Amino acid sequence: MPEAAPGVSGEISNQIRGVETYDDPFDGREVELPGDYRYAWVNPNVGSTLDWRLLRPAH
Known part of the structure; x- marks a missing residue:
């Protein structure tokens, strides 16, 4: 079987x-x-709403 x-x-x-x-x-x-999910966002600043960033699909 081929890999x-x-x-x-x-x-x-x-x-x-x-x-x-x-x-x-x-x-x-x-x-x-x-x-x-159509879009995925991350907020690295716990407790803040100022720096939400769109996550990109991994390739």
């Missing part, structure tokens, strides 16, 4: 589980959120 290209099995797993992976630019890591 899947790198990342393909992870993408399939995410689709099955209904999640999407996003890059968190503040923590420098990836986070998984429900796949039906």
